[in-house]
Amino acid sequence: MKKILIGGAGGAPSEGVINSLLSGKKEEIIIGMGSEPADLVLSNAKEKFYVPYADSPEYKTALLAILESEKPDLIHFQNDSEIYFASLLRENIHQLQVKTYLPDHDVIDTCVYKYKTYQKCKEAGIKVPINYIINNEEDLKKAFSDLGDENGTIWLRTSSIGAGGKGSLPTNDYLFAKCWIDRYNGWGDFVAAQMLTSDTVTWLSIWHEGELVVAQTRIRKGWTHGNRAVSGVTGVTKVGQTYSNPEVDRISIETIKAVTPKPHGIFGVDMTYDRQGVPNPTEINISRFFTTILFFTEAGLNMPEIFKDIALYNEFPKLKKNINPLPDGLLWLRGMDKKPMLTTEDEISKKIKYLS
Numbered sequence: 001m002k003k004i005l006i007g008g009a010g011g012a013p014s015e016g017v018i019n020s021l022l023s024g025k026k027e028e029i030i031i032g033m034g035s036e037p038a039d040l041v042l043s044n045a046k047e048k049f050y051v052p053y054a055d056s057p058e059y060k061t062a063l064l065a066i067l068e069s070e071k072p073d074l075i076h077f078q079n080d081s082e083i084y085f086a087s088l089l090r091e092n093i094h095q096l097q098v099k100t101y102l103p104d105h106d107v108i109d110t111c112v113y114k115y116k117t118y119q120k121c122k123e124a125g126i127k128v129p130i131n132y133i134i135n136n137e138e139d140l141k142k143a144f145s146d147l148g149d150e151n152g153t154i155w156l157r158t159s160s161i162g163a164g165g166k167g168s169l170p171t172n173d174y175l176f177a178k179c180w181i182d183r184y185n186g187w188g189d190f191v192a193a194q195m196l197t198s199d200t201v202t203w204l205s206i207w208h209e210g211e212l213v214v215a216q217t218r219i220r221k222g223w224t225h226g227n228r229a230v231s232g233v234t235g236v237t238k239v240g241q242t243y244s245n246p247e248v249d250r251i252s253i254e255t256i257k258a259v260t261p262k263p264h265g266i267f268g269v270d271m272t273y274d275r276q277g278v279p280n281p282t283e284i285n286i287s288r289f290f291t292t293i294l295f296f297t298e299a300g301l302n303m304p305e306i307f308k309d310i311a312l313y314n315e316f317p318k319l320k321k322n323i324n325p326l327p328d329g330l331l332w333l334r335g336m337d338k339k340p341m342l343t344t345e346d347e348i349s350k351k352i353k354y355l356s
Contacts, residue, residue, distance in 0.1 A: 002028045005075045007051075007086070114191065117284055134181060134188075134191065140177060167184050196280060199273040203268070207263035207264055221239040240295055248271065
């Protein structure tokens, strides 16, 4: 029986993948590894191994020790930092006869550093909000002068590795912005951008040697605990909905092709709509599924299963259509300590009573 090792086990992004794999037609053994014991112990993986954080000097030794001991057939990661640093170790991983399903490292490098993705999109003529790297106070002043909306507001975020809206902040206050960057020691890392709307869409896809295998679109209708974040963005979807739009499909493919002419593996294009109603790419989540991937699995599209079937068995799915095979309007509702619910607006309206 084949073994699959999943990084970040116990965390929500990885557990969505693990539970999708466990619901698949084949019966592989799922092994988990993670850097947070309190999360790791909650994982549904059969075996659980502690590993230091990927950016620590001890990570390489610990990872290779697990690979030598457990001899998994495939390894997959679910956070940007681990994807980046493990990618640098792929020769060591492959020498141990463990498969990965990763694009070239330069593609990963471009995608985990958001400003590099922005530059690639600009070069390809894709509409994106103007970004400035903030190296010093003069750059910050120029950003407010050039990029501020009618209220003088700009969007700040880090460019470096990280998810969950890391460092994001909308503000029209120069002193607050300066203190915010100081707080993160972020000069040279923070990016200022034009403000877009709050409407977002994500196009999640799997590619194999330049060919699109499958893609599915989801819009986000709310963030969990968004009212507790300064930016309103937490990176944790509260309500997701299946969606399809040819313009989103086209822009997503163009964005992916802007960072590599031969996509391979997982590419998730995050987009935010501008005030003209055009979706602007803001980042590519590379080599990982989004946190709510179990949504698609429960709806009938098990993308982690498709991913591992290609990687392990060279088996490709037979789909009636490979772009947005799920029907529009399916909802995935999430809450802390609550089992997620797959439903529709009609079903919700039938279950809730309103008293006049």
